[in-house]
Amino acid sequence: MAFKKFWVMAYRDLLRNRRRTVITFVAIVLGLTLVIFMNGLITGMLDGMLRDTIRLETGHIQIRAESYEVVKTSLLWRDLINNADELAARAAAMPEVEAVSPILWASGVLGTASESTSVRVSGIDPASALFDPIREGLRAGEFLSGNGRGQILIGQRLADELGVGVGDRINLAVGNPDGVPQEGQFTIVGLINTGFPGIDNANVFLSLAQAQSITGSGNRASTVRIMLHDINDTDKVVAALQTPGLTVLGWRELNELILTTMETGTAVYSILYAIIFLVVAVIIANTLLMAVFERTREIGILAALGMKGRQIMTMFLFEATILGLVGSLFGIILGAIVVYYFSINGIYFGDLGDVAGSMAFGDSLYTTLVPANLFLMSFWMLVVIVTVSLYPAWYAARLEPIEALHAL
Amino acid sequence: MAAIELDHATKIYTIGEVETRALDSVSLAIEEGEFTALVGPSGSGKTTMLQLMGCLDKPNSGTVKINGQDVTRLNANQRADLRREKIGFIFQFFALVPVLSAYENVELPLLLNGVSPKERKERTTSLLEAVGLADRMDHRPDQMSGGEQQRVAIARALAPRPLLVLADEPTANLDTANGEQAMEIMARLNKETGTAFIFATHDQRVVAYARRIVKMRDGRLVDGNANGSAK
Numbered sequence: 001m002a003f004k005k006f007w008v009m010a011y012r013d014l015l016r017n018r019r020r021t022v023i024t025f026v027a028i029v030l031g032l033t034l035v036i037f038m039n040g041l042i043t044g045m046l047d048g049m050l051r052d053t054i055r056l057e058t059g060h061i062q063i064r065a066e067s068y069e070v071v072k073t074s075l076l077w078r079d080l081i082n083n084a085d086e087l088a089a090r091a092a093a094m095p096e097v098e099a100v101s102p103i104l105w106a107s108g109v110l111g112t113a114s115e116s117t118s119v120r121v122s123g124i125d126p127a128s129a130l131f132d133p134i135r136e137g138l139r140a141g142e143f144l145s146g147n148g149r150g151q152i153l154i155g156q157r158l159a160d161e162l163g164v165g166v167g168d169r170i171n172l173a174v175g176n177p178d179g180v181p182q183e184g185q186f187t188i189v190g191l192i193n194t195g196f197p198g199i200d201n202a203n204v205f206l207s208l209a210q211a212q213s214i215t216g217s218g219n220r221a222s223t224v225r226i227m228l229h230d231i232n233d234t235d236k237v238v239a240a241l242q243t244p245g246l247t248v249l250g251w252r253e254l255n256e257l258i259l260t261t262m263e264t265g266t267a268v269y270s271i272l273y274a275i276i277f278l279v280v281a282v283i284i285a286n287t288l289l290m291a292v293f294e295r296t297r298e299i300g301i302l303a304a305l306g307m308k309g310r311q312i313m314t315m316f317l318f319e320a321t322i323l324g325l326v327g328s329l330f331g332i333i334l335g336a337i338v339v340y341y342f343s344i345n346g347i348y349f350g351d352l353g354d355v356a357g358s359m360a361f362g363d364s365l366y367t368t369l370v371p372a373n374l375f376l377m378s379f380w381m382l383v384v385i386v387t388v389s390l391y392p393a394w395y396a397a398r399l400e401p402i403e404a405l406h407a408l
Numbered sequence: 409m410a411a412i413e414l415d416h417a418t419k420i421y422t423i424g425e426v427e428t429r430a431l432d433s434v435s436l437a438i439e440e441g442e443f444t445a446l447v448g449p450s451g452s453g454k455t456t457m458l459q460l461m462g463c464l465d466k467p468n469s470g471t472v473k474i475n476g477q478d479v480t481r482l483n484a485n486q487r488a489d490l491r492r493e494k495i496g497f498i499f500q501f502f503a504l505v506p507v508l509s510a511y512e513n514v515e516l517p518l519l520l521n522g523v524s525p526k527e528r529k530e531r532t533t534s535l536l537e538a539v540g541l542a543d544r545m546d547h548r549p550d551q552m553s554g555g556e557q558q559r560v561a562i563a564r565a566l567a568p569r570p571l572l573v574l575a576d577e578p579t580a581n582l583d584t585a586n587g588e589q590a591m592e593i594m595a596r597l598n599k600e601t602g603t604a605f606i607f608a609t610h611d612q613r614v615v616a617y618a619r620r621i622v623k624m625r626d627g628r629l630v631d632g633n634a635n636g637s638a639k
Contacts (some may be wrong), residue, residue, distance in 0.1 A: 002519040005512070092584035301503040304464060305517050305564075306487050306492020401464045405499070 010318035032331025040339030040367035084221035123211020133180035140192035141166035148207025152186035154207030155200035288392035300404030309397035445618030454608035496565025503555035564614030
């Protein structure tokens with residue numbers, strides 16, 4: 001009964017100093033919106049990074065020789081897969097598999113008469129849908145053709161650096177399995193710009209057959225890369241493809257670095273959230289303390305009427321709760337709108353590729369709207385607000401009635 | 409048994425190094441239904457006396473008994489309970505809760521006392537009628553004159569049907585007409601309800617309404633007759 005009246009009093013008290021209430025309310029809304037936006041941005045950034053890396057670099061699943069180490073781009077026959085085509089055919093027959101193709105990787109040096117730079121050579125099947133993302137990145141010339149003899153596809157940035165263009169001939173040196181450098185002259189058929197500097201700056205693409213012949217690898221491949229229709233089928237397909245002597249890696253193993261970064265990132269950003277929450281907390285505490293000071297005499301009157309400290313405290317906590325609930329509601333709505341907007345339109349950030357290193361990283365960031373996070377953030381905001389209002393409320397409750405009554 | 413009884417109650421305020429004996433070993437008994445003026449110059453201890461009677465403060469020594477119960481031993485919550493049930497306050501400033509209407513202000517002590525909705529409505533309405541504010545029930549304090557606000561405060565003080573009402577300079581901020589009206593209402597309600605009224609004042613017109621006068625000076629009672637109880 002009396003509780004209901006406390007809500008009414010809390011609500012009306014909030015309306016008394018409208019300007020202050022509005023400012024506090026705005027602080028909560030903006031604070032929450034900012035936290036929700038940051039969360040959407042980070043989630044989007046990490047999700048996007050993972051998605052793009054899977055799409056452009058790792059695929060959902062790779063089959064490799066047990067001894068293969070991706071950083072070494074070894075061409076030793078024992079590190080390569082002998083029956084890559086057979087494995088690819090087996091995977092392609094599975095309904096979960098969208099695209100599959102063998103790839104041969106090698107380290108090489110790309111050179112013109114005056115310039116040279118080290119690159120990673122990827123031998124790919126030009127016909128495979130697996131490389132559609134790279135095909136889509138074609139900015140000039142053509143994609144590799146059928147057997148790709150004498151053809152090379154290089155990143156636009158790489159071409160700019162070396163001062164070459166479509167139609168130019170360029171030198172590529174790779175080590176063969178015996179470590180003997182093999183050189184070949186190639187014609188640049190196309191320039192690509194995938195938007196992911198990790199690929200555009202340091203990758204060249206040959207046809208698989210061409211790569212196999214220059215490296216003397218026969219029909220061997222470094223990996224068989226597989227894209228699935230649904231990422232959730234990964235474990236199932238990985239299990240089905242297990243073959244003695246080979247290792248089958250799912251996207252989690254293939255992207256351990258990104259996943260670790262995601263975890264660390266989330267932890268680091270928690271500190272930023274905490275800072276924003278803290279700022280809002282200080283504003284709330286200030287607002288309520290001012291309210292307590294302003295209403296000291298009223299608190300004295302209420303105490304004289306026989307209201308207990310606990311009840312006076314409740315009244316101020318109710319004020320904080322109303323502020324928190326209404327502020328959180330608007331914060332959720334505004335935050336969701338902002339995050340939704342940037343999940344569609346993206347935020348242009350420019351080239352972050354160098355910062356991101358080898359991970360695929362576009363030039364726009366898209367936020368990701370995670371409804372559960374909206375509510376989690378609002379819940380924490382509410383917890384923070386009610387927690388910091390405990391002090392002003394307690395302060396009000398512990399005022400001595402006579403001193404409170406004498407306050408002007 | 410006296411409604412309220414002070415026995416050698418002493419209250420000392422210490423500000424810095426200076427001790428002030430606001431109340432110096434005062435003994436006084438107030439019977440149920442009394443209508444008593446507490447008179448004396450500023451600083452004579454009237455307000456301190458009311459605060460002790462109202463369980464807003466504790467004496468340094470001596471006792472305060474309400475209905476025979478020693479209230480000096482009670483903790484803050486117990487004193488709040490006692491105030492809520494037994495004591496009504498009327499202050500010099502019109503101490504209404506600004507965010508509540510006249511009706512809600514009078515109803516508040518009843519809500520705190522857990523009175524049923526039906527009875528709350530009856531009591532609140534009849535009290536506001538009794539103070540002549542039947543048509544102002546929904547007005548907030550800032551929409552009412554000082555006289556009207558003080559009448560709401562009188563109604564609120566009486567709402568819990570207290571043993572006694574303590575009024576500290578109830579007419580000090582009212583003009584003559586409103587002051588007299590407030591006093592007449594209090595005198596009438598005192599007769600009708602049997603609630604004891606004690607008002608601190610130095611307004612002679614207020615004193616004229618009193619049936620008993622207790623004079624104070626320098627924290628002591630000065631009128632010999634006032635010191636004795638009616639026992």
